[in-house]
Each structure stands twice: as structure tokens, then as C-alpha cells.
Amino acid sequence: MSALSGGAVCGRLGPDRWHFQHGPIDLIIDVEAEGDAGARAIAECWQQFQGVLPRLVDELPELRRPLRTRPAPRRPMALRGPVAQRMLQACAPFADERFITPMAAVAGAVADELIAAFRRPGVTRACINNGGDIALLLSPATSYRVGICSQLDGDGARAGEDGTLDVPLASMFTVHEDTPVRGIATSGWRGRSFSLGIADSVTVLADNAAAADAAATLIANAVNCEHPGIVRVPADQLKDDTDLGALPVTVEVPPLPATAIAAALASGGAEALRWRDRGLIYAAAIFLQGRVELVLPPAAVAPATLDTAAA
Amino acid sequence: MNQPSTEHTRVDHVAEDADPALSLTAGPTLLESTSAPRANAAKVRCDACPVLCHISEGRTGACDRWGNVDGLLTRVDPLVLSRHPSPDGEESVFLTGVGAGTTYPDYKPAPFIVASRHEAVDIVTVVTEGIFSYCSFKVKIDTDRYLGPEQGNIRYHGEVVGHVTTAEYGSQMLSIGGVHHLTGGSKKEGRQTCELMAALGNKQAVELMIDGGSALTVQSGAAPVVNGVPESRMRVGCGSATIGIFAKQWQGLVDEVVVVDDHITGVLTEHQAGKYLGIRASGIELIGRRSTPGRYFKVANPGTGWGGTDITDPASIIAGFDAAVTWPGLTLLMVSTTGEHAEYFVLDDQLVPRVAPMPAEVRLAVERIAENCEPALCTVLFVGGAGGSLRAGVTESPVRLTQAIKDGAVNVTCGGAPVYVWPGGGITVMVDVARMPDRSFGTVPTPAIVAPIEFTMSVADFEALGGHMDSVQPLTDVLAREESRLKRVDSANPWPLGRHRRLE
Numbered sequence: 184m185s186a187l188s189g190g191a192v193c194g195r196l197g198p199d200r201w202h203f204q205h206g207p208i209d210l211i212i213d214v215e216a217e218g219d220a221g222a223r224a225i226a227e228c229w230q231q232f233q234g235v236l237p238r239l240v241d242e243l244p245e246l247r248r249p250l251r252t253r254p255a256p257r258r259p260m261a262l263r264g265p266v267a268q269r270m271l272q273a274c275a276p277f278a279d280e281r282f283i284t285p286m287a288a289v290a291g292a293v294a295d296e297l298i299a300a301f302r303r304p305g306v307t308r309a310c311i312n313n314g315g316d317i318a319l320l321l322s323p324a325t326s327y328r329v330g331i332c333s334q335l336d337g338d339g340a341r342a343g344e345d346g347t348l349d350v351p352l353a354s355m356f357t358v359h360e361d362t363p364v365r366g367i368a369t370s371g372w373r374g375r376s377f378s379l380g381i382a383d384s385v386t387v388l389a390d391n392a393a394a395a396d397a398a399a400t401l402i403a404n405a406v407n408c409e410h411p412g413i414v415r416v417p418a419d420q421l422k423d424d425t426d427l428g429a430l431p432v433t434v435e436v437p438p439l440p441a442t443a444i445a446a447a448l449a450s451g452g453a454e455a456l457r458w459r460d461r462g463l464i465y466a467a468a469i470f471l472q473g474r475v476e477l478v479l480p481p482a483a484v485a486p487a488t489l490d491t492a493a494a
Numbered sequence: 495m496n497q498p499s500t501e502h503t504r505v506d507h508v509a510e511d512a513d514p515a516l517s518l519t520a521g522p523t524l525l526e527s528t529s530a531p532r533a534n535a536a537k538v539r540c541d542a543c544p545v546l547c548h549i550s551e552g553r554t555g556a557c558d559r560w561g562n563v564d565g566l567l568t569r570v571d572p573l574v575l576s577r578h579p580s581p582d583g584e585e586s587v588f589l590t591g592v593g594a595g596t597t598y599p600d601y602k603p604a605p606f607i608v609a610s611r612h613e614a615v616d617i618v619t620v621v622t623e624g625i626f627s628y629c630s631f632k633v634k635i636d637t638d639r640y641l642g643p644e645q646g647n648i649r650y651h652g653e654v655v656g657h658v659t660t661a662e663y664g665s666q667m668l669s670i671g672g673v674h675h676l677t678g679g680s681k682k683e684g685r686q687t688c689e690l691m692a693a694l695g696n697k698q699a700v701e702l703m704i705d706g707g708s709a710l711t712v713q714s715g716a717a718p719v720v721n722g723v724p725e726s727r728m729r730v731g732c733g734s735a736t737i738g739i740f741a742k743q744w745q746g747l748v749d750e751v752v753v754v755d756d757h758i759t760g761v762l763t764e765h766q767a768g769k770y771l772g773i774r775a776s777g778i779e780l781i782g783r784r785s786t787p788g789r790y791f792k793v794a795n796p797g798t799g800w801g802g803t804d805i806t807d808p809a810s811i812i813a814g815f816d817a818a819v820t821w822p823g824l825t826l827l828m829v830s831t832t833g834e835h836a837e838y839f840v841l842d843d844q845l846v847p848r849v850a851p852m853p854a855e856v857r858l859a860v861e862r863i864a865e866n867c868e869p870a871l872c873t874v875l876f877v878g879g880a881g882g883s884l885r886a887g888v889t890e891s892p893v894r895l896t897q898a899i900k901d902g903a904v905n906v907t908c909g910g911a912p913v914y915v916w917p918g919g920g921i922t923v924m925v926d927v928a929r930m931p932d933r934s935f936g937t938v939p940t941p942a943i944v945a946p947i948e949f950t951m952s953v954a955d956f957e958a959l960g961g962h963m964d965s966v967q968p969l970t971d972v973l974a975r976e977e978s979r980l981k982r983v984d985s986a987n988p989w990p991l992g993r994h995r996r997l998e
Contacts, residue, residue, distance in 0.1 A: 423547065
């Protein structure tokens with residue numbers, strides 16, 4: 184393969200673990216299956232994977248347009264590709280009230296689209312992790328235990344200015360087959376995508392990965408406060424062709440005073456509650472400098488095991 | 495700490511010694527360019543994938559793998575091949591650990607175990623990136639300017655990241671990083687240490703502050719910047735040595751020469767060299783403490799003035815002239831050990847030295863000092879311990895790898911650069927980062943440093959020491975598979991193959 188052939192790459196990381204990569208898409212796929220079901224599923228997934236990026240690129244200009252309902256858009260968004268439609272579907276519920284482009288859900292939508300290949304007899308469970316945006320597949324009586332690191336760079340929690348906490352925070356939760364969660368997404372300014380907020384990370388559980396991805400992006404944007412040490416730069420000065428244009432994205436967050444941390448967490452928590460109460464997400468965990476804000480599922484919903492604790 | 499020091503040791507300057515009126519810490523030096531990036535600079539089109547990004551200079555595309563570096567489409571996470579003219583005249587490539595990644599858990603074979611041939615011998619090179627907690631940088635700074643007290647703390651962004659260690663001839667030495675700063679202190683200390691170490695290893699400029707000393711800018715292969723002043727030259731020798739070198743050349747040009755130096759200030763006519771040449775005594779008396787004839791300690795405080803002292807007016811160190819010995823019209827050259835500072839005096843009728851225009855031949859003598867000085871550089875050596883679990887990626891019997899290295903059967907390189915393997919236990923290697931490819935060092939959040947390391951040996955020895963034979967793959971296969979991210983860099987290092995001892 185030549186350097187510029189543009190080919191997708193498939194690597195096997197272990198007996199049940201695969202790595203697919205094409206341009207900016209990086210998938211880690213885990214599959215547990217009986218007989219040759221896993222191999223067949225991987226083969227089909229690989230087949231579909233190779234078409235995903237070209238089809239997205241075809242509609243990229245459209246996908247980068249802000250979704251909005253007021254003022255009414257010049258024309259409705261017309262998208263054909265299956266991944267693009269997932270992106271649109273995931274972002275549309277937020278478009279009335281927030282700036283959002285379908286790109287907010289691209290990683291989750293890719294994972295959702297490809298997880299379908301594993302929905303076949305013999306596959307016990309599977310997951311596709313697209314850079315932290317994860318689609319799950321569970322057969323009856325199975326579950327996934329999911330851990331969250333409190334910072335995207337894995338550095339553990341930092342002490343606030345009052346220095347009261349200097350231990351790594353981690354959360355662990357279990358998604359059972361009957362939990363209404365098949366998507367998990369994480370967003371934050373330290374990640375690969377830009378964020379308007381200051382959260383170390385926001386992890387969202389939702390029906391599917393695209394919905395979780397879009398909501399995590401918005402909640403992370405809302406985790407914010409004014410502090411002179413926070414450095415923000417227009418997105419288009421950092422990356423060409425960004426869908427965020429000149430919006431100021433966070434590039435540096437100094438250790439913050441406890442009051443600022445509390446204010447930012449409260450703002451992010453309110454945003455998460457808003458989307459939870461509309462039924463758009465199941466739960467969220469927001470991490471900022473050693474503090475965590477949890478938005479748990481309403482009691483009416485069958486509870487997932489969400490044993491979040493400072494570990 | 496004002497006890498007398500012997501002639502052999504440099505005066506141990508501690509913070510209490512410093513003149514309280516003189517601030518030695520001038521604050522951090524900001525050298526980074528503040529100019530805005532050029533608008534509308536030429537973009538490159540990346541056709542590595544269907545996204546076809548147009549990437550501005552200094553940015554990366556959507557994938558963060560390809561970027562525009564100086565107008566060229568460049569892989570930012572390349573696997574680096576060092577390109578050498580091989581012994582048989584053809585070009586050879588050596589797969590370095592830069593970009594190789596590592597395997598986890600440790601017992602898995604290293605990412606690349608490649609087979610090639612050298613002079614009809616089958617050779618295996620185990621290529622990996624090691625994660626080093628036990629590692630440090632030893633930095634040699636060619637300057638006599640006062641950097642700080644020996645054992646003084648070195649800070650980076652306020653955190654202690656190392657200390658000033660034993661000075662060497664003409665150079666100040668720093669020891670930076672190490673396991674106690676990486677993982678033994680606060681998280682912030684660990685993070686700052688890690689960031690600083692990676693930057694130093696990657697030949698970037700870093701700004702350091704020394705407690706009770708100076709603000710420093712250090713970069714491998716560049717001149718040090720002390721309190722905002724770039725150092726240009728190393729001293730040719732201490733003040734006494736300078737007289738020893740040039741006494742004969744100065745005879746007849748000038749009646750007296752004082753070489754101002756923070757360590758030993760020399761006086762020509764009183765010095766053994768001047769006496770031996772029969773040069774007439776001048777009767778000059780210096781402040782400071784006379785060690786032996788013509789050699790004076792502590793004529794001033796350390797600083798960034800003349801010869802590593804805080805002197806700006808050289809006449810200030812002259813206590814007077816002995817009227818019984820000296821004479822009006824005596825000519826005096828005062829010069830620093832680098833020739834950077836020089837002043838010419840003539841004694842007036844009251845035996846007071848008056849600044850006078852420097853005669854051309856005296857100017858030449860000063861320039862002679864300067865031209866014999868070497869350029870002042872910062873040199874950065876990486877010291878890392880590879881004797882731990884990374885050996886399991888090579889062999890199932892780790893101690894055999896250690897023994898084979900000690901026996902000379904295995905050649906160790908870092909990014910293709912030759913290393914010095916410290917004798918004794920373990921595999922403690924030392925390498926000049928200037929000889930390693932750019933961007934050789936990385937970090938992991940542990941925090942720890944990631945550095946490339948390669949072990950080269952004959953196939954027979956690899957097998958004998960329990961190497962992972964099943965994982966050996968031909969170099970050509972690796973190159974074909976990794977083509978999309980290979981980066982070839984020209985290397986001036988010796989060809990790493992065939993440097994191991996042949997076990998017959």
C-alpha cells in the first residue's frame with residue numbers, strides 16, 4: 184500500500200480484538216461469539232467500514248452546516264448516507280436550543296452503524312470504540328462493565344486550588360442487557376475534538392452512541408465559567424475546515440478555585456439534567472479538577488448499576 | 495559556608511554568599527516568538543484518505559496523523575528509519591524505535607523484531623520504545639557564569655525538577671529529571687518533570703530557574719542563555735591557565751596583564767609563568783584572597799559580568815599599586831577568560847590606572863584569546879535504565895540479555911545513535927540526544943518518559959539467549975507493511991549492525 188493510496192487499514196490486536204483505521208476514524212472492536220459467528224461479523228463489518236469514510240466525505244460540506252430551526256434554515260438538511268442520517272437524527276433534538284452541527288455525532292454514528300454487523304446468532308456481545316465513543320451490543324443475560332478515567336489524558340484528578348483532593352477519580356458502571364443504554368460517549372477539551380467548555384471529561388450514557396456523542400459534546404460545552412487563566416482560541420485558528428468556525432475553543436485550563444469548579448459543574452449538571460428529563464440521555468458523569476457531578480437516571484427507569492465513587 | 499576551599503575546588507557558592515543587594519534571579523526569560531502565524535500561508539492538500547484535507551502550515555488534518563510541516567505533507571507519528579551509507583558503499587536503512595510503540599504486557603515480543611544481513615551474517619534487531627521511570631538528563635552547559643549553588647534546586651514552572659551537580663572544566667552541570675521527581679513527589683511535580691524531560695530530549699529550548707541562582711534557557715546543541723544573556727564562548731581556561739597559555743605572547747606588548755575570572759584571577763608578572771620569563775614585577779595589588787603567587791580567589795561575587803563575576807568595572811578589583819615597585823606610564827591589560835571583556839590602562843603620575851585607547855597589537859592579543867575559545871553549547875545526555883521488564887520483549891530470560899550486552903554480543907542503540915552502557919549491573923545507557931532523530935522522546939501519564947531503544951545481535955546469539963524467534967520478521971516485510979508512515983532520516987551515526995562481538 185502506498186503512502187497516499189487512501190486505503191483503510193485492518194489490524195488484529197488479539198484473538199477477539201481488532202483495529203480498523205481509515206483517515207480520521209480509529210475503531211477498536213471487541214467481539215465475543217460462538218463458532219465462526221465472530222469472524223463472519225468482523226468480515227461484514229470490515230466490508231462496510233471501507234465504504235463509511237468515502238460516503239461521509241461526499242456529504243461533508245452539508246454535515247458541517249449548523250442545524251437550526253430558528254431562524255428557519257435556507258433549506259432543510261438533505262442527507263442520504265446511513266451514517267449521515269444517524270448524525271442528523273442524533274443532533275436534531277438539540278437544534279432548537281443549541282448551536283450544533285451533525286458533526287457533533289459523527290464518531291458515535293459510525294460506531295452505531297457498524298455495530299449492526301454483529302447483530303447475528305452466535306455473537307454474545309460486541310463493542311466498537313471509536314475514539315471514546317462506544318456502541319455496545321448485548322445478547323440476553325450479558326452485560327458490559329465500563330470504567331471511566333476522570334481525565335482524557337489518564338492523568339488522574341488534579342487538586343483544586345485548596346488542595347483538598349489529589350487522588351485519581353474513576354467510575355465504574357455496568358450496562359446490562361435490559362439497561363436502556365447502547366451508547367457511551369466522552370467529550371472534553373483535552374480530547375481530539377474541540378470543546379467550548381472546560382470539563383476534563385463528560386461521559387454520557389444513552390440509547391445509542393450517536394445520541395450520547397451529541398449530548399456529551401453539548402454538556403461538555405456547558406461546563407464552563409469565567410476565569411482569567413482559561414485560554415480560548417478561535418477554532419479556525421487551530422484547525423482548517425472546522426465546523427466550529429471562529430467559536431472560541433478551550434486550549435488551557437489552569438487549576439481553578441473551588442468556587443469556579445463548583446459553578447462550572449453546576450452549569451454542566453443543569454445541561455445534563457435538561458437532556459435527561461427530555462429522555463435524550465440516560466445518565467452523565469462530569470469531571471473537573473478532582474470533582475465529579477453525576478446526573479443519574481430518573482428513578483422510574485430500571486436502574487443500572489452505577490457505582491461511582493472516588494477510587 | 496565561608497570556609498576556605500582548596501585550590502582544586504571551585505568556591506562553593508551558596509545563596510547566603512550572594513550579595514543581597516544584587517538580584518541574581520532576573521526572572522524568566524521569554525524567548526518564544528510572539529508573532530502571529532502567517533495568514534493564508536500556502537496550504538497542502540493531503541490525499542492520504544478520502545477526506546482530502548487542505549492543511550495550513552503548522553497544523554494537522556482531520557486525522558491528526560498528517561500535517562503541514564514547513565509546507566510539506568508530513569506524517570506526524572512516523573516510524574523512523576535512519577539512513578546510513580553502509581560499509582559496502584550502498585545506502586542502508588536501520589529501523590529505529592522512534593514511533594515503534596511498545597507492547598503490553600511486557601512479556602509479549604517487542605513491536606518489531608527484524609531480520610537483516612550484514613556481511614553474510616544474519617542479524618536480528620529488536621526495536622521498541624521503552625517506558626522509562628528511572629531516567630534522567632545530564633546537561634553540560636559551557637559557561638563560567640554563575641548558574642547557582644551546587645546541589646541547588648532547578649525549577650521548571652515552579653516545580654523542582656533536578657539539581658545543580660558537580661561542575662566540570664569550563665562547564666556547569668545539571669542533573670534533571672529522575673524517578674524521584676517523576677513519581678516521588680506531587681502530581682504537579684511529576685507532570686512538569688515529564689514535560690520538561692520530553693522537551694529537553696526532543697532538542698527544544700526550555701526555561702529553568704535555579705534557586706539562589708540564575709534563569710536559564712537550555713537547548714541541546716544551542717548556546718545557553720543566562721539571565722537573558724546568550725553565552726557565546728567557553729573560557730579558554732581559568733585566569734591562571736590563560737596566563738599559562740599566553741604569557742610568552744604578551745611579553746613586551748604590555749607591562750601587566752590581569753585575567754579576570756570567577757574561579758582564579760591571574761596576574762601575569764606575579765604568576766609563575768611571568769616570573770619564568772623574567773617579566774618585571776608591576777606592584778599591582780588585587781582585592782580577593784591570594785592563593786599562590788599571581789593567583790587570586792574571590793576577587794568579586796559570581797555574576798554575569800567579566801569572567802563569570804559580577805564585575806562591570808574591572809578597576810574595582812585593583813586595591814592599589816606598590817609605589818616602591820611600580821612606575822608612572824605602566825601599561826595594564828585587564829581581560830576576561832573569553833576575551834569578551836577587555837580594557838587597557840596606563841598609570842598616571844599619581845599611580846592611578848587611567849583607561850587608554852588599546853594599541854592594535856594588544857587588541858590582537860585579546861582577539862587571540864577569543865579565537866581560542868570554543869563556542870559555548872548546551873549538551874544533553876539521556877540516561878535510562880533498560881534493565882527492567884522491557885527485556886522481556888526481547889527474550890524469555892531477561893538476565894541473558896543483560897549479560898550478552900555486557901559481553902559485547904549485543905549492540906544497543908537509541909534511535910540508531912550509539913550509547914555508552916554503564917558497567918556494573920543492569921542496562922544503564924547514556925546517549926547524546928543530539929545524535930538521536932528529532933522527536934525521539936514521548937511521555938506516558940504514569941508519568942514516565944518514552945524513548946526508542948534497539949538491540950542488535952546475530953540470529954544465533956538471539957536464539958541462544960532465548961529470543962522470541964517466532965516473532966522475527968524480515969526487514970523488507972516490515973518496510974512494506976509500514977510504508978505509509980515510514981520517515982527516512984539521514985544519520986551521521988555509525989552503522990549499528992556488525993558492531994557486536996561475534997561469538998564463534
